[in-house]
Amino acid sequence: MxxxxxxxxxxxxxxxxxxxxxxxxxxxxxxxxxxxxxxxxxxxxxxxxxxxxxQTPRDNGQHILIGAYTETLALMRRVGADPAQLLWRGPLALTTPDGHGLQLPAGPPVPAFMRGVLAARGWRLRDRLALLRVATGWLLRGFRCDAHATVADLCGSLPPSVQRDLIDPLCVAALNTPMAQASGTVFLRVMRDALFAGRGSADLLLPRxxxxxxxxxxxxxxxxxxxxxxxxxxxxxxxxxxxxxxxxxxxxxxxxxxxxxxxxxxxxxxxxxxxxxxxxxxxRHEPIVTAWLHDPALRLPRPMLALAAEAEQPAQFVFDLGALGLAAGEFAFVVSGAAPWVERGLPATGTAVLRQARQAFPGAFNGADDLVLTALAAERRATFACTPNLQRxxxxxxxxxxxxxxxxxxxxxxxxxxxxxxxxxxxxxxx
The missing domain is CATH 3.50.50.60 (FAD/NAD(P)-binding domain)
Structure with missing residues (x-):
């Protein structure tokens, strides 16, 4: 110029x-x-x-970055923010408190995905092979699908355990939209760029x-x-x-x-x-609710764990903010695709998250008052509803x-x- x-x-x-x-x-x-x-x-x-x-300022919600966020990481470096210092980095792990789920090892993306699937705990061998077969089909089709397809359509042939432990958490984490309404086209693009684009692209990057x-x-x-x-x-x-x-x-x-x-x-x-x-x-937009709980004695095996979100268990993920160096004894429970819970009200959501935490970590609390809900926030227009054929x-x-x-x-x-x-x-x- x-x-x-x-x-x-x-x-x-x-x-x-x-x-x-x-x-x-x-x-x-x-x-x-x-x-x-x-x-x-x-x-x-x-x-x-x-x-x-x-004290450490609280964020308006818990955010996840991944290794494929190349432009974001480059922009951070350009303005003097060092991702290596500010972000915890580790291989993608969507494991529950009992250790079930997928954890990717280091290495080239396709072999790492295969090794991670075959080593996944909590799935039968035929469940793991079914996931590899479906993922191979995505790869052969260039990660493309019919524009009308939902994520549920793409993954309907997968065993319920794989859908529950892997597909549903990935879908709500990436699209903040339930599987039955989420765009299959956008989901496959995320899978391609995150899981199969290059070494380290699927790594979790959590704010420290x-x-x-x-x-x-x-x-x-x-x-x-x-x-x-x-x-x-x-x-x-x-x-x-x-x-x-x-x-x-x-x-x-x-x-x-x-x-x-x-x-x-x-x-x-x-x-x-x-x-x-x-x-x-x-x-249309989808909300996200974050509940912050405090317990000085609780420690998670990883900074982030997946949770079994069911009818009365709203959160899909929990983050150990102490393990990330932010706030000792503080845990962020995240409810994505949270419209049903926003309708029920934040007090009901907080009560449900407290109950879910006690069920997810049995024996971790010595008394009824050990686990305390310290804050609750709803980002009511957190993301757009990522549905098939969406005209953006x-x-x-x-x-x-x-x-x-x-x-x-x-x-x-x-x-x-x-x-x-x-x-x-x-x-x-x-x-």
């Missing part, structure tokens, strides 16, 4: 931060707007009271620091150091075209990136792109106006990697 291009990025979640950093790197003069007083969007640290008391330390805080510092204007606590009210560009609350820009949630993007684009606005507004809004809204968020058209579900890639792509198109 021979002259600096004025670019407005509306939204400082992971997509907006990626767009702002990329555009600044390309010489654009960036102004970053964010309605909240902190960056990070749906993957942030709440801070506040915890920091005032000298507050989420804001992974990207939001260092990205804001990087942007400020490189001349970007940061407008935190500013909710944009008006977006309008002007000759050769756009106006954002009366301020002139050459181009704009809408990196805000679908509903907010729909509001801002309603006058300038009604059809795009309607498609963004029509998106295009990244291009109008000339000089792009959308960048995990809900825009793309191959991935609502993940941090999807958000980062959308932000990078929008900035590269406009700069």
């Amino acid at each position: 021979t002259t600096a291009r004025r670019l407005a990025v509306i939204g400082a979640g992971w997509a907006g931060l990626a767009a702002a950093v990329e555009a600044t790197s390309r010489g654009a003069q960036v102004t970053l707007f964010e309605m909240a007083h902190a960056a990070g969007g749906r993957a942030r640290s709440t801070g506040g009271a915890a920091m005032r008391q000298g 620091a507050p989420l804001s330390d992974l990207l939001p805080t260092p990205a804001l510092a990087w942007l400020a150091a490189h001349g970007a204007a940061l407008r935190l606590g500013h909710r944009v009210q008006m977006l309008a075209p002007r000759a050769g560009g756009w106006q954002v609350d009366g301020e002139a820009f050459d181009a704009v990136v809408l990196a805000c949630p679908a509903g907010e993007a729909a509001r801002l684009s309603a006058e300038v792109a009604p059809a795009w606005s309607a498609s963004a507004a029509a998106m 809004p295009s990244a291009t809204i109008a000339p000089g106006l792009m959308a960048a968020a995990d809900h825009v058209q793309g191959p991935y579900p609502a993940t941090l990697e999807g958000a980062v890639r959308a932000g990078l792509w929008a900035a590269r198109q406009l700069c």
Whole structure:
């Protein structure tokens, strides 16, 4: 670029931060707007009271990264955040408290998957062979399926134990949508890039620091150091075209990136792109509930364990935050695809998680008061509902106006990697 291009990025979640950093790197003069007083969007640290008391700030929910998140990891490094220090890394393990389930060994992806399946505990030999046969079929078909297929359709021939211990946890972890409603096409893309793309792509990467330390805080510092204007606590009210560009609350820009949630993007684009606005507004969302429990004596064999989620047992995963160096004796129980539990109310969900924890770890507690529910949070619009044939809004809204968020058209579900890639792509198109 021979002259600096004025670019407005509306939204400082992971997509907006990626767009702002990329555009600044390309010489654009960036102004970053964010309605909240902190960056990070749906993957942030709440801070506040915890920091005032000298404690580790609590995140707004538990997040998982994987080794295939290449663009996210590269962006962290670019703004000075070291993934090796900030993330615990280990081979994919979806094992329950009794040790049943799949654990992948190190090595090339296809042989590692085969070895992991054959060594899985809790499955009969014919169950393991059935999984290998189905996965081989996915591989031979290039991880493609009918656009109408659900994950339940893809995996209906698998034994119930494999569906319960592997497919269902993978589906809700990646798509936050129950198997019966989740897109088979997106699920296979995730399986391809995570389990079969390359050495280490399936590795679990779990935060060992507050989420804001992974990207939001260092990205804001990087942007400020490189001349970007940061407008935190500013909710944009008006977006309008002007000759050769756009106006954002009366301020002139050459181009704009809408990196805000679908509903907010729909509001801002309603006058300038009604059809795009309607498609963004029509998106359905799935909630995630996180319950934090405390017990000073409990230790998990791994930082993350899968749980048997059933009718009265809502959580699919539990994380040992003490093992990750965050908060000793603190455990995050995660309920994905949580719409039925949100309807029942957070108090009922918390009670059910407490009961589930006692059943999952029998004998771990000396008395009825040893395990305490310390916090409960619902991210009611955590992800879009990733269903078959979903028509996601295009990244291009109008000339000089792009959308960048995990809900825009793309191959991935609502993940941090999807958000980062959308932000990078929008900035590269406009700069």
